[in-house]
Amino acid sequence: MSHDSRQLLWLVLFRLTRSFAAGIIVLVLPYYVLQDLHYTPLVLGLLYTAATFGTAAFALLFGYLTDLWGRKGTLLLAGALLPLGAFLAFSSARLPLLFAGAILGGFSATGSRAAGSVGGAAQPIQSAVISGLTTIRNRTFWFSLFTFLSGVLGAAGMLAARLMSARGGFLAALIASAAGVLFLIPVKPVDNRGERKRLQSRKIIGKFSMTAAVNGLSQGIVMPFLIPFFVLVYHTPKSQMSVYGFGSELVAAAAILVAPSLERRFGFVKSVAFTRGVGAALLLLLPWVRIFVLSIVIYMLTPALRVVAVPAQQTALTAMVKKDEMGRALAMNQVARLSASGGAVALTGYMFEAAEIAVPFYIYAALTCVSLAMYFRFFGANPELSSE
16 A cells, blocks of 8 residues: 555544544434424524634634644644534533534534535645645545545434434544544645745635635525424434434435546536536425425435535645645635535524524525526636646
8 A cells, every 4th residue: 555545544534533423413413402402493503603603713724724834733633623522512511612512513514424514624624635645637536535435424423323312422423533533643644835925826716715605605504404404394303313314424425426427527617507506406395395205305315416516626626726825725715615604504593493494495596596607607617627
């Protein structure tokens, strides 16, 4: 096994333990808040919002540290936040500590586990490290493999959560994510130290960040509330919802495997347009169907349609910016998406509490259309990705 392959293996193990922990948290958190602690959907929305803004702030900090300080130390620091957040959530039912745990652990739930929703502050650093160990020719494959395996372990975490109490789920997530940090010790990433100067890739970063902001709005308006939707509308028990969540994560993970072929055949812009367009159309139906089986089918398909083009997007961004600006570019993209998502999450929490459940799904579809128009406007020429 080559040196780079060994480094990627350690990163895979780190990613898998975090994804398992994230799968547990994303299922138990809404049940813990809504049923065990008897708080309202607005409080749940505010928790997601605080977590989202916290993740955005940490992602920006870690992005700069990645380029200016080094990838190894930054990755260790970012990796420690999820177990710390899980510990705070487990240690006390007091709302301030729950908020602190959500912020540190990144309990934002703004996407599938395959896309790195929970604990997402570490995601840009991982992407930068993976980029340093791969080439343009095989990078989408590696991004797809990481995302696929994350989805599988996230699904396993959601299924395992049915065997735990909601509070006990945080303890299990603490143990799993803390074990994952140990896998980072042997990692020796390739460092491309940058300088504190004006970014030369700022135009490309700006375009990706603008589309990320609109994506974040659409993501935050619906995705964190898919499980609460079934809790509030169908009163689905946790043991049953964990099975459906498991299925949804597996479908999303399997869909990731087609990402390299989608990129080769259509390019990342057309891939995004088709998959997210179909997903938006399905989500428009969700608040109106009110047939449980059909609603579950939509729930299981839409996260996959949203994340399937993510590896191609990551490859495009990492190929179009300078190597010593990669950490900051990935972080700014993450910050733009999460900052926009945070306000949207709070809005949906209010709408769910006011029984205006259908409105967020309309907004999601409209924002998706705007996002796709921006992709074609900024990247429709299908920019070439030079080989390294």
